[in-house]
Amino acid sequence: MHKQGDRWKSMLSFAFNMNLSSGIFARKGGTGFNGVVEELKKLTTRVSHVLPVSDDGGSTAEIVRVLGGPAVGDIRSRCLRLSDQSTTEALAVRTLLGHRLPLDAQKAKFECIGNFFFAGARIFFQSLDAAIFLFSRVSQIPTESLVLPVISTNDRLTLGCELWDGTIIRGQNEISHPTNGSMEPINKSNSLVPTLPSRIKRVFYMSSEGSNLLHEVFPPANPTVLEQLKSVDCIIFAMGSLFTSICPSLVLLGIGEIVSSRSCPKVLLLNGTHDRETSGFTAACFVTAITDALNRTYGGPHNCLQNRPSQYINTIFVPKDGQIPLDIDSLAAQGIFDVELLDITFVLVKDGFENCFYISEAARDRRKIQLRFSIQPLSFKHVSINTPKGRRKHWSVHEMSSEFVLRCITCRILQGVMDYSAITEMALVTNWRLIFAALLVLEMWASATARTLPDASMIERHEQWMAQYGRAYKDDVEKAKRFKIFKENVEYIQSFNEAGARPYKLAVNKFADLTNEEFQASRNGYKMGSYGKSSKVSSFRYANVTAVPASMDWRQKGAVTGVKDQGQCGCCWAFSAVAATEGINQLTTGKLISLSEQELVDCDTSQDEGCNGGLMDNAFEFIISNGGITTESNYPYEGVDGTCNSKKESSYAAKITGYEDVPANSESALLKAVANQPVSVAIDASGSDFQFYTSGVFTGQCGTELDHGVTAVGYGKTSDGTKYWLVKNSWGTSWGENGYIRMQRDVDAAEGLCGIAMQASYPTA
Numbered sequence: 151m152h153k154q155g156d157r158w159k160s161m162l163s164f165a166f167n168m169n170l171s172s173g174i175f176a177r178k179g180g181t182g183f184n185g186v187v188e189e190l191k192k193l194t195t196r197v198s199h200v201l202p203v204s205d206d207g208g209s210t211a212e213i214v215r216v217l218g219g220p221a222v223g224d225i226r227s228r229c230l231r232l233s234d235q236s237t238t239e240a241l242a243v244r245t246l247l248g249h250r251l252p253l254d255a256q257k258a259k260f261e262c263i264g265n266f267f268f269a270g271a272r273i274f275f276q277s278l279d280a281a282i283f284l285f286s287r288v289s290q291i292p293t294e295s296l297v298l299p300v301i302s303t304n305d306r307l308t309l310g311c312e313l314w315d316g317t318i319i320r321g322q323n324e325i326s327h328p329t330n331g332s333m334e335p336i337n338k339s340n341s342l343v344p345t346l347p348s349r350i351k352r353v354f355y356m357s358s359e360g361s362n363l364l365h366e367v368f369p370p371a372n373p374t375v376l377e378q379l380k381s382v383d384c385i386i387f388a389m390g391s392l393f394t395s396i397c398p399s400l401v402l403l404g405i406g407e408i409v410s411s412r413s414c415p416k417v418l419l420l421n422g423t424h425d426r427e428t429s430g431f432t433a434a435c436f437v438t439a440i441t442d443a444l445n446r447t448y449g450g451p452h453n454c455l456q457n458r459p460s461q462y463i464n465t466i467f468v469p470k471d472g473q474i475p476l477d478i479d480s481l482a483a484q485g486i487f488d489v490e491l492l493d494i495t496f497v498l499v500k501d502g503f504e505n506c507f508y509i510s511e512a513a514r515d516r517r518k519i520q521l522r523f524s525i526q527p528l529s530f531k532h533v534s535i536n537t538p539k540g541r542r543k544h545w546s547v548h549e550m551s552s553e554f555v556l557r558c559i560t561c562r563i564l565q566g567v568m569d570y571s572a573i574t575e576m577a578l579v580t581n582w583r584l585i586f587a588a589l590l591v592l593e594m595w596a597s598a599t600a601r602t603l604p605d606a607s608m609i610e611r612h613e614q615w616m617a618q619y620g621r622a623y624k625d626d627v628e629k630a631k632r633f634k635i636f637k638e639n640v641e642y643i644q645s646f647n648e649a650g651a652r653p654y655k656l657a658v659n660k661f662a663d664l665t666n667e668e669f670q671a672s673r674n675g676y677k678m679g680s681y682g683k684s685s686k687v688s689s690f691r692y693a694n695v696t697a698v699p700a701s702m703d704w705r706q707k708g709a710v711t712g713v714k715d716q717g718q719c720g721c722c723w724a725f726s727a728v729a730a731t732e733g734i735n736q737l738t739t740g741k742l743i744s745l746s747e748q749e750l751v752d753c754d755t756s757q758d759e760g761c762n763g764g765l766m767d768n769a770f771e772f773i774i775s776n777g778g779i780t781t782e783s784n785y786p787y788e789g790v791d792g793t794c795n796s797k798k799e800s801s802y803a804a805k806i807t808g809y810e811d812v813p814a815n816s817e818s819a820l821l822k823a824v825a826n827q828p829v830s831v832a833i834d835a836s837g838s839d840f841q842f843y844t845s846g847v848f849t850g851q852c853g854t855e856l857d858h859g860v861t862a863v864g865y866g867k868t869s870d871g872t873k874y875w876l877v878k879n880s881w882g883t884s885w886g887e888n889g890y891i892r893m894q895r896d897v898d899a900a901e902g903l904c905g906i907a908m909q910a911s912y913p914t915a
Contacts, residue, residue, distance in 0.1 A: 198296040198378040199228050202309070202398035224395075225282060226264040228297050233289035240290050247289060278302060300399040301355075302372040309398055310356045310366070312448070315348035316708035316742035318362050325353075326394045326427055345429055349712060350439075351705070352448040353393045354401065371402040379408040387418045387440055387463065393427045397443040406444035410461040417465045422472040433489075434480035437463055438888060441484075448706050456869050458845075460485025477618065480884065483657035483844040612636050612663075619660045632663040639663075643842055653872065654839075654846030659885055661841050669841050670857065672718040673881065690813055690823075691914070698825035701866035703876060709733040709828060710863050711744045713889025715882035717789035719761035724750040725880035726830040726859035727769035731779065731913050733828030733863070735804040738915045743803050746785035753794035760791040766830040766859055770809035770913050778802030805915065812910035815900040820907045821865065824875070828863045829912045831877070832856040833893075833904040840904075843886050847874045849894045854905035862910070865895055875906060 201224045230248050234240040247264035264285075271281035278299055286297065301307065309322045319325050356365040379385070387396055400406070409416065418440070420433055428436070437459045442448065444462050445455040465488040468476055481489060612633050616622070623629040643656045661669050704710050711732050716725055724747040736742040751760045754772035758764025773779045776799070785798045812829065813819040823829045835858035839850035847868060864876035873895035883889040894903045901908045 196294045198298055198375075198382060199232070200298045200300050200375055200378075200399050201225055201228060202300055202395060225297060225299060226262065226267075226285070229282070229285050229289055229291060230264060232291045232295050232297065234291070243289055247285075296374070296378065298372055298375050298378070300372055300375055300402065301369045302374070307367070307369060308356050309353060309394060311353045311393055312351045312363065312708070313346060313348040314351045314705075314710075314712045315744070316736065317347060319346075320356065322394045325350075326391050326425070344426075346426060349430075350393045350427055352401075352442065353397045355398070368403065371404050376404050376408060379405070379412070382414070384415045384417065385409060385412065387416075390421070391425060391427055392421070392431075392436060392439055397439060400440060400443035401446055403446075406446065406455050406457065406462070409444060410455070410457045415465055416463050417467060418463045420466055420468045420472065420474055422469045422474070424473055428474075432475040432477045432480065433466060433468065434477050434484060436474070437466075437481065437484055437486065448703075458485055464488060465490065477884070478614075479618075479658045480844075483655060608637050608640065609633070611640065611658075615658065615662060621663065635665055636663045639838075639842070642838065646839070652839075652846070652849055654848050654850070655844050656839060656842040657844035659842060659844070660882075661885075664841075666836070666838050666841060670836050671720075673716070673720065673722070673835075673858070690810055690819065692819075692822040692826055693813075695822040695825070698821055701864070702825050703864040703866070704733060704828050705863060707737075708742055709736040710878060711742060713878065713883045714747070714787070714880050716747070716880045719751070719789045719791075720763050721747060721751050721761050722859040722880055723758065723764035723766050724754075724769060726832075726861050727766040727773075727913075728779070729861035729863070729878055729880075730766070730828050730830040730911075731770075731773060731804060731806055733861075734806060734913050734915045737827055739804075744782040745804055746780050746782045746787070748782075748787045748792070749780055749785045749794075749799055751788075752792045753796075753799055755794070761789075762791075766832070767809060767811070767911050770806065770911070773806055773913070774808065778805040806913040808914045809911055810914060812907075812912070814908055815902075817896055817900075817902050817907045820862070820902070820910050821895075823910065823912055824862045824865055827912055828861050828878075829910050831860055831862045831906050832909045833858050833860060833877075833906050835860075835904065840891075843891055845887055847872050847892045847894055849903070852904040854901050854908060856905050856909060860891075862906070863890075866892075877906075 226247070230244060233244045233247075235244050247262075247267060249263045251263070267285065267288075271284045279302055282297055282299070291297070308320060309325065311319050311325050313319070354363075354366050355369055357367055390396060418436065420436060421428070424431060431439075441457070441459040441462055445457055447454060463486055466481070466486060467490045468474070476489065476491075478489065481487075615636065621632075623632055639662045640658055643658055646652075646656050664672070709732070710729070714725060716722055727750065728745045728747050732743065732745050735745075750758070750764075750769050750772065753776070754764070754769055756772075757768040758772070780798055780801045781803045784801055784803070785795065812823050820829065820831070834852045834855050836855065837850055837852050839848070840852065843850075860880070861878045862875050863878045865874065866876065867873050874892040875895050877891045877893055879886060879889055879891060881889070893906060897903045
C-alpha cells in the first residue's frame with residue numbers, strides 16, 4: 151500500500167497546489183489512502199476524511215466482538231496519519247498510539263494500542279464523535295482536519311453485500327478477506343484469499359444480528375458529513391477496497407443528491423491492483439459501482455436516483471503501472487473525458503553532468519513518445535508553444551522549486567491534446583530550478599475536456615482499439631479494409647452524439663470494425679416464423695392481472711444472472727431462453743443458477759440450428775422434453791456448434807413444466823408478464839444505433855423484422871417521464887449499459903419499439 155500511495159503524491163500535489171485554501175473532501179476507508187495522507191497534509195490541512203462504519207472491521211474485529219460498538223481501526227489509522235510529529239513529545243504520542251502488541255491470539259492478536267484507546271474513549275463517552283475528538287486532541291491533529299465517520303452512531307451496524315448470483319455475505323471481513331474462523335491475523339494477500347462466486351452487485355447495512363436482505367437497515371448519514379459536502383472545493387473518491395471502503399460511505403440518503411449538485415472537481419483515485427472485491431474490473435466498472443452506490447440503484451425503490459456517472463466523477467487519476475484496465479471509450483461513454491495517467495520519470499544531477507527529464511507512454515499507450523533534452527543548471531523563465539489550432543501561446547512564469555515541478559507534471563501533457571513538437575522557444579535564466587510542465591495545464595484543461603473524442607489521429611485510434619480488444623488481421627489488405635470501416639463508424643458515432651437529437655448515446659465498442667451487415671450476420675440469430683403454433687402453449691396466465699408495480703427490476707430480486715457474451719455464434723435464442731429459465735427457476739426454488747446455453751446449441755437440433763439461429767419457444771420445448779437443463783459450469787459455453795454431450799446433458803439443474811406466449815402486439819400484456827417474471831422477447835436489432843448503443847433510453851428507428859432474441863428483465867420510467875423496458879442482452883458487459891439496454895416503452899405502434907411486443911414468451915414451472 152505504501153508504494154501505491156507514493157505513486158499518487160505528485161498527482162495530488164498538482165491537484166491541490168493551485169489553491170491551498172481550498173477545502174477537500176476525501177471519501178475513503180481502510181489503509182489504501184494512508185500513503186497519500188502524509189503528502190496531502192504538507193499541502194493543506196483543510197481536508198475532511200470520511201470513513202465507513204461497521205462492526206466487523208479488520209484489525210478491531212476482536213475488540214468489537216468483546217466490547218461491542220463500531221470498528222475503529224480505520225479511524226484510528228487515519229488519525230495517526232494526520233497527527234503531529236514535529237516535536238519529540240508529539241512523536242512519542244504518535245509512536246505509543248501506533249504501537250502493536252505481540253502476535254498472540256490469546257493475549258492481543260497483534261492489536262494496536264490506539265485501538266484500545268479509541269474503543270475505551272467511545273465506551274466512556276458513549277459517543278464515537280467524542281472519541282474522535284479526544285483522540286484528535288491527544289495526537290495533536292490540526293483543528294481544520296476532520297476525521298468523520300459517515301454514520302454517527304454508537305450502535306452496531308454490520309456491512310453486507312449482495313452478489314449477482316443472489317448470494318448474501320455478512321460482514322466486512324467475510325466480503326474482503328475471509329478468515330474462516332481463524333484467530334490468526336487477517337491476511338489480505340490476494341493469492342491466499344478465495345475468489346467470490348459472483349461479482350458484487352451492491353453493499354448495504356444490516357442489523358448486527360442480521361443475515362439476509364430482510365434485515366437491511368437504512369441509517370442516516372452523519373449530518374457533519376452532509377454539511378462538509380456542501381462547502382468543500384474538491385471531492386475525492388480515494389483508492390481502497392471498492393465495496394467495503396468506498397461504497398459504504400456513498401449509499402446513504404442525501405449523499406448522492408449533494409455530490410451530484412456540486413460543480414467542483416470530483417476525482418476518483420483508481421486502485422493500482424485488483425482485490426477479491428474487484429476481480430476483473432475495468433476503470434469503467436469502478437465508476438459504475440460508485441454511481442450505483444450514490445444513486446442507491448439497488449436499494450429502496452423510493453430512494454433511487456438516476457444521475458449520470460459524470461455527475462459524480464469528472465476526473466480519474468490512474469497509476470501508470472496499475473493493473474486496472476483503462477477502457478477510455480467506456481469512460482467517454484460515461485461522460486468522463488479527463489483521465490490523468492501518472493507517468494513520470496525525473497532525473498536531476500547536480501554534479502555538472504547532463505540533467506535530463508523525459509516523459510514517455512501516454513494514457514493507454516495513446517501515443518508513444520519520448521521527449522529527452524538537456525537541462526543545464528538553469529530554469530525556464532518564458533515558454534512559447536504552438537497550440538493545435540496554430541495559435542502561439544506565451545507565458546511568463548515565476549521560479550519554482552524542482553519539487554514543485556515534479557508534482558505538477560501530469561498526464562494532461564500526455565493525452566495527445568498537445569504534441570511536444572509544438573514547443574518552439576524557451577528563454578532561460580541563470581538558476582537551475584526547473585519549471586515547464588505546469589505551464590501547459592491551462593491550455594490542455596480546456597482542450598481535453600471540450601472534446602468528445604480524444605484528439606489523436608484516426609490511425610492511432612484504430613491501433614489503440616485493436617490493442618484494447620485484441621484484434622489482429624491476417625494481412626495489410628485486411629487491415630486497410632477494416633480501418634476504412636472503423637473510420638466510418640467512428641465518424642458516424644461522433645456526428646450522432648454531437649447532434650444530440652436522441653436521448654441515448656453511441657460509443658466505439660468491439661463491433662467498430664464491422665459493417666452493419668457483418669454485425670447482423672455474426673450476432674443476430676433469431677428465426678422469425680413459427681411462433682405460437684405449438685400445441686404445448688397454454689393460455690396467458692397473467693391475463694387477469696389488474697395491478698402491476700410502477701417499476702420492476704428482476705436483478706434486484708435476485709432472478710437474473712450476470713451478463714454473458716454469445717461471441718460470433720448466432721445463438722441469441724439460446725441465451726434468451728436460458729435467461730428466462732434461470733429467472734423462473736430462481737422464483738420457484740429460491741436458487742439463482744447459471745444454466746448452459748451450450749447444451750441448447752449442441753443438443754437442441756431438431757428444430758433449432760445452433761449458431762445459425764433458432765427460437766426461444768423451441769428451446770423451451772427441448773428443456774421440457776429433455777427433463778431439464780444442466781449448469782453452465784457443467785456444460786460451459788464454447789461459442790461454436792458442437793456434438794451433444796449426453797453425459798453432461800443428463801445432469802439436470804433446473805426444470806420447467808411448460809411455456810406460454812404473451813398475446814402478440816400488446817405492450818400492456820407484456821407488462822403484466824414482465825411484472826411477474828423475466829420474459830424472452832424478440833426484437834429487430836439490425837440498425838447501426840443498436841450496434842453501437844451505450845447508454846440512455848433507446849428510441850432509435852428500427853423495424854419489425856425480428857432477428858435477435860433477448861430477455862426483458864424489468865421496466866421503469868426516467869426522471870423526465872420516459873417509460874422503458876429493461877432488456878438483458880448477450881453481447882458482454884462492454885456493450886450498452888453494462889450489457890443491458892433500456893428501450894422505449896408504450897410507443898404508438900402496437901408491436902412496440904423494434905417489435906418487442908410481437909413474439910414474447912416465458913417458461914412456467
